[in-house]
Amino acid sequence: MNSPRKASSKAIKxxxxxxxxxxxxxxxxxxxxAVGKSTINDVARLAGVSKKTVSRVINDSPxxxxxxxxxxxxxxxxxxxxxxxxxxxxxxxxxxLIGLVYDNPTAQYIVNMQYGALDALRNTGFELVVHPCDSKxxxxxxxxxxxxxxxxLFGVILIPRVSEDQDLADALRDMEVRYVRIASIALDxxxxxxxxxxxxxxxxxxxxxxxxxxxxLALITGPHRYRSSIERGGGFIDxxxxxxxxxxxxxxxxxxxxxxxxxxxxxRLLQRTPRPTxxxxxxxxMAAGVYKAALRMGLSIPGDLSVVGYDDxxxxxxxxxxxxxxxxxxxxxxxxxxxxxLAGEPALRGPRPAPSMAVTPHxxxxxxxxxxxx
Amino acid sequence: MNSPRKASSKAIKxxxxxxxxxxxxxxxxxxxxAVGKSTINDVARLAGVSKKTVSRVINDSPxxxxxxxxxxxxxxxxxxxxxxxxxxxxxxxxxxLIGLVYDNPTAQYIVNMQYGALDALRNTGFELVVHPCDSKxxxxxxxxxxxxxxxxLFGVILIPRVSEDQDLADALRDMEVRYVRIASIALDxxxxxxxxxxxxxxxxxxxxxxxxxxxxLALITGPHRYRSSIERGGGFIDxxxxxxxxxxxxxxxxxxxxxxxxxxxxxRLLQRTPRPTxxxxxxxxMAAGVYKAALRMGLSIPGDLSVVGYDDxxxxxxxxxxxxxxxxxxxxxxxxxxxxxLAGEPALRGPRPAPSMAVTPHxxxxxxxxxxxx
DNA sequence: GAACCAATTGACACCGGTTACCATAACGTC
DNA sequence: GACGTTATGGTAACCGGTGTCAATTGGTTC
Numbered sequence: 001m002n003s004p005r006k007a008s009s010k011a012i013k014x015x016x017x018x019x020x021x022x023x024x025x026x027x028x029x030x031x032x033x034a035v036g037k038s039t040i041n042d043v044a045r046l047a048g049v050s051k052k053t054v055s056r057v058i059n060d061s062p063x064x065x066x067x068x069x070x071x072x073x074x075x076x077x078x079x080x081x082x083x084x085x086x087x088x089x090x091x092x093x094x095x096x097l098i099g100l101v102y103d104n105p106t107a108q109y110i111v112n113m114q115y116g117a118l119d120a121l122r123n124t125g126f127e128l129v130v131h132p133c134d135s136k137x138x139x140x141x142x143x144x145x146x147x148x149x150x151x152x153l154f155g156v157i158l159i160p161r162v163s164e165d166q167d168l169a170d171a172l173r174d175m176e177v178r179y180v181r182i183a184s185i186a187l188d189x190x191x192x193x194x195x196x197x198x199x200x201x202x203x204x205x206x207x208x209x210x211x212x213x214x215x216x217l218a219l220i221t222g223p224h225r226y227r228s229s230i231e232r233g234g235g236f237i238d239x240x241x242x243x244x245x246x247x248x249x250x251x252x253x254x255x256x257x258x259x260x261x262x263x264x265x266x267x268r269l270l271q272r273t274p275r276p277t278x279x280x281x282x283x284x285x286m287a288a289g290v291y292k293a294a295l296r297m298g299l300s301i302p303g304d305l306s307v308v309g310y311d312d313x314x315x316x317x318x319x320x321x322x323x324x325x326x327x328x329x330x331x332x333x334x335x336x337x338x339x340x341x342l343a344g345e346p347a348l349r350g351p352r353p354a355p356s357m358a359v360t361p362h363x364x365x366x367x368x369x370x371x372x373x374x
Numbered sequence: 375m376n377s378p379r380k381a382s383s384k385a386i387k388x389x390x391x392x393x394x395x396x397x398x399x400x401x402x403x404x405x406x407x408a409v410g411k412s413t414i415n416d417v418a419r420l421a422g423v424s425k426k427t428v429s430r431v432i433n434d435s436p437x438x439x440x441x442x443x444x445x446x447x448x449x450x451x452x453x454x455x456x457x458x459x460x461x462x463x464x465x466x467x468x469x470x471l472i473g474l475v476y477d478n479p480t481a482q483y484i485v486n487m488q489y490g491a492l493d494a495l496r497n498t499g500f501e502l503v504v505h506p507c508d509s510k511x512x513x514x515x516x517x518x519x520x521x522x523x524x525x526x527l528f529g530v531i532l533i534p535r536v537s538e539d540q541d542l543a544d545a546l547r548d549m550e551v552r553y554v555r556i557a558s559i560a561l562d563x564x565x566x567x568x569x570x571x572x573x574x575x576x577x578x579x580x581x582x583x584x585x586x587x588x589x590x591l592a593l594i595t596g597p598h599r600y601r602s603s604i605e606r607g608g609g610f611i612d613x614x615x616x617x618x619x620x621x622x623x624x625x626x627x628x629x630x631x632x633x634x635x636x637x638x639x640x641x642r643l644l645q646r647t648p649r650p651t652x653x654x655x656x657x658x659x660m661a662a663g664v665y666k667a668a669l670r671m672g673l674s675i676p677g678d679l680s681v682v683g684y685d686d687x688x689x690x691x692x693x694x695x696x697x698x699x700x701x702x703x704x705x706x707x708x709x710x711x712x713x714x715x716l717a718g719e720p721a722l723r724g725p726r727p728a729p730s731m732a733v734t735p736h737x738x739x740x741x742x743x744x745x746x747x748x
Numbered sequence: 749g750a751a752c753c754a755a756t757t758g759a760c761a762c763c764g765g766t767t768a769c770c771a772t773a774a775c776g777t778c
Numbered sequence: 779g780a781c782g783t784t785a786t787g788g789t790a791a792c793c794g795g796t797g798t799c800a801a802t803t804g805g806t807t808c
Contacts, residue, residue: 037523039764050787055766082524086463087764090793095460097501107485109686112785114504127525129501130488149411150456151501165383259692288692295694314481315689318633318659320666413794422760429796437756461794464763 036079047075058083085125089152096126098341100158101144103135106285109330110312113182116334124342126154135162141171148177155179155341157334163187164227180337184231194337194359198228201326201361202235202280203242205308208324208363209278210243213371214306217247218276220265220286222257229257229335232282232310232326251276255286262289270297270305277372278306284313287323306369321367328361337355412455421449423680434456453694459499470500472715475518477509482687483704487556490708498716500528508538515545522551529553529715531708533630537561538601554711558605568711568733570571575608575700575735576654577616579682582698582737584617585654587745588680592650593621594639594660596631598731603631606656606684606700625650629660636663644671644679651746652680658687661697661742680743695741702735 029262040058044051049072057072064072075081089095100117102110119127131147133140148156155178163181167213169188171347172179181188210218219236222229237247253269255261262281266289270275281287287309291301299305301321309316309325316323336359414432418425423446430438431446438446449455463469474491476484491502496611505521507514522530529552536542537555546553555562558572583591593610596603611621627643629635636655640663643650655661661683665675675680675695683690683699690697710733 041764050789051765052767052789053787056786058765065786068786082520084464084526084764085524086460086469086526087793088766088797089460090458090464091766093766093793097503107481111481111484113562115506118506125524127503127505129471129503130492131501132489132492133429146456150459150499152458152460183742285692292692292694314633314659315692318662318689319693320667320669325752415794425795426758427756430757433796439756440757458794461763462796464765464794467763467795467796686794 002099015077023245038079040081040083042079043072043076043081046079047072047170061087082125093152094154095152096127097151097153098126099129099131099147099151099153100159100337101131101133101156101162102159103133103162105160106311106313107288109159109311112330113157113334113337116331116336117157117338118334119331120335120338126338126342128338129153133162135165135168141165141168144168145171145175148172148175153177155335157341158182160184161226178341180340182333184228184335191340194340195335196228196328196333197360198231199235199238199312201310201328201363202232202237203324204235204361205280205364206236206239206243208365209280209306209308209369210240210245212278212306212369214278215372216276216278217245218251218253218269218272218279219247220253220255220262220269220279220281222255222282222286224254226257229282231242236280253284255289257283257285259289259292260287262286263293264289264292266290267297269300270294276305278308278369280308280310283322284309284311284316284325288315288319288323291319291323302368302370303373306372308363310370312364316364317366319368323368324366325364327364329359332359376457381391412453414455414457416453417446417450417455420453421446433454453700456499468526468528471503471525471527472500472712473503473505473522473525473527474533475507475530475536476533477506477507477536479534480685480687482685483533486704487531487708487711490530490705490710491712492708493705494709494712494716498719500712500716502712503527507536509539511541515539515542519545519549520544522546527551530713531715532556534558534602535600554714556707556711565714568707568714570602570702570707571734572605572611573612575655575684575702575737576606576611577613578609578735578737579654579700580610580613580617583654583680583682583740583743584614584619586652586680586743588617588652589746590648590650590652591619592625592627592643592646592653594627594629594636594643594653594664596629596656596660598628600631603656610654615703627679629656631657631659631664633659633663633666636660637667638663640664640667641671644673650679652682652743654682654684656684657691657698658683658685658699661699662689662693665693665697676742676744677747680746682737682743690738691740693742697742698740699738700735701738703733706733 021083040051040054044054047054049068053064053068054072057069078307085096098117098121100114114128121128129151133144156172158179158181160183161181164187169181180192180194182194182196184196186193186195217240219233221233224230233252238245250272251269253265255265262285266279269279270293279290283291287307290307294301294305301307307323309323312325312327316325398509403551414425414428417428421428427438428441428446431443459470472491472495474488488502495502503525507518532553532555534557537557538561543553543555554566554568556568556570558570560567560569579732591614593607595607599605605643607626614621624646625643627639629639636659639660640653643653644667653664655664661681664681668679675681681697686699686701690699
């Protein structure tokens with residue numbers, strides 16, 4: 001009884017529209033709705049309501065009668081209307097763009113992060129804008145600032161290593177833009193952090209190798225200025241210590257997260273007496289370097305030397321023997337980061353995602369480890 | 375004599391502004407100009423000209439007297455004004471976003487393409503929005519269409535394999551959005567294409583291996599539905615033929631661009647008599663598979679078997695021995711793609727890039743090949 | 749010195765949404 | 779039936795730019 005009354009009376013009030021509006025004609029004869037051509041005015045006219053009401057429907061305002069809402073929604077669906085993000089953004093004084101800011105982790109890492117973030121952004125009307133930067137260059141923060149302010153970004157995802165820069169985080173907070181930092185430890189309020197728990201992974205590697213029977217171990221870390229390196233290596237050392245094995249400092253080599261530094265580190269470490277029977281390299285690239293050094297020295301893997309890496313890069317399963325390594329569900333991480341940013345956003349176009357669960361790394365066991373000989 | 379006259383008379387005409395505008399105050403006492411807060415109205419008021427004139431300056435219109443232009447530009451610089459891309463986009467009925475559409479090449483490829491495109495976009499006011507898609511899913515084109523139309527994209531970069539889809543290209547052309555397709559051969563008008571010349575690279579591999587003395591060769595291709603695979607493999611076969619070597623069909627294995635298919639292919643091919651002394655795998659992953667199969671069979675590389683890959687992925691230099699492979703300057707490719715899209719855009723903020731040069735693949739010789747024994 | 753022309757410049761409406769504020773209708777209560 | 783609430787919709791102004799077109803300006807011509 002309600003809807004027809006309203007609808008008809010209003011329709012008469014409206015400016016007399018031709019029987020078929022331009023927009024509708026476009027979709028005639030096509031299975032696909034004509035997308036991107038109609039405006040909120042068309043919707044209002046065709047639905048026999050005001051712009052304002054359509055706007056309320058778009059933004060999920062409670063001040064719309066359910067049947068009105070449904071009618072408008074159905075119409076929007078039918079003519080393939082989607083609000084213009086630019087116009088909306090202009091009025092809202094912000095955009096529907098999320099920035100992904102990073103400086104230099106591996107390609108695999110970046111791409112998976114992107115996939116994950118996009119998983120969460122799909123059908124929300126938000127888009128992902130990539131923004132690599134060089135955190136070593138003077139004034140890079142100013143560049144990010146300009147980016148954020150010009151685009152009026154809705155939010156920013158920071159991934160290592162820039163995520164560790166407190167100055168950058170402070171700058172973002174000053175600008176009152178939401179951000180999420182992905183890092184190995186808590187550097188910020190929980191609502192702005194996503195932890196990768198690298199320390200736990202380091203401990204897991206220690207436990208695994210110790211339980212295989214290894215007693216002479218060695219460690220190749222990343223650069224000490226990387227938080228991740230400290231956590232991974234630190235966890236490994238702590239884990240061994242908990243099991244009664246003290247790793248002496250000359251069993252630790254500071255690498256650079258590069259293949260070459262892995263080679264160099266292994267060459268040094270494998271000359272020690274007694275020779276280590278297992279090496280934990282803090283990323284896969286360095287582990288590949290260990291392979292190279294070991295093979296050149298005539299050592300077989302895992303016969304003479306067990307190796308564990310970190311990252312589970314494609315490389316890990318393509319080495320021979322396949323490398324046991326720490327796997328981190330990066331895509332999940334990206335998804336969660338985006339979800340955190342979107343949390344509390346009222347009118348998402350898709351279904352609201354379930355609250356996220358913690359993401360933790362775990363050891364992916366392959367063929368590069370076995371109990372030591374003898 | 376001119377400028378002051380104009381300035382003063384106009385200034386009087388304008389709405390009486392307070393001596394210091396809000397915007398200017400913001401930048402006082404800070405080395406950095408306050409960015410993102412001022413509007414075209416502020417600039418107009420402070421410069422004593424109309425909005426429209428400022429707009430003309432922004433857009434490099436020739437209808438502005440040089441001294442007026444300079445005065446306005448200086449002011450914009452001083453107060454750190456940058457036009458709002460959303461407002462501009464709304465008025466222009468298009469955005470300043472470039473879409474990067476891809477479906478599934480390797481992470482390295484995607485990331486380098488992004489870096490390249492961003493190189494060209496830096497300081498132009500344009501941003502890069504990533505949009506992976508699944509070209510195997512029904513109606514994926516509709517998804518890209520919605521993306522393009524909703525965001526009113528300025529242009530789109532298509533990279534393999536979606537770049538090979540003519541239906542998608544047609545759809546984009548229908549929507550009148552600029553695009554550039556990156557593919558191994560010319561699939562479109564030159565102004566919309568960027569070729570990777572995979573065939574030439576295949577020929578180069580053939581020449582190289584033949585010149586080392588190999589006569590018993592084998593080929594592991596990618597899936598035949600990939601244009602790149604056809605070109606790489608075809609070039610190899612043609613190149614050998616030109617040098618008098620006919621590659622019989624059972625020396626060709628159709629792989630899937632995956633590590634496992636490389637293993638399987640090598641296992642098959644290495645059982646032939648006479649055993650091939652060299653294998654060209656159409657990407658590095660498969661080449662890594664060849665390594666695994668060969669090593670398992672007790673063959674040494676390059677002593678018993680020479681291997682060439684394609685892509686120059688990080689993997690290539692991290693295998694042992696390091697893999698000789700085809701290197702393609704993907705970052706350059708990305709840069710050029712973006713430059714092509716931006717070509718003819720009147721008011722870029724940065725300097726106009728030099729016209730681009732052709733990008734060609736070349737063989738990067740490492741340690742995985744040597745003349746055959748005996 | 750008036751007329752005229754080209755070069756500049758500005759007033760105003762508009763892009764497609766939003767908010768602020770007000771008017772109206774529907775509903776239940778007394 | 780008057781009245782206060784609550785729900786709903788309408789109007790106008792605005793977000794920060796652009797297009798259109800008329801008005802102003804300066805220099806030139808006669």
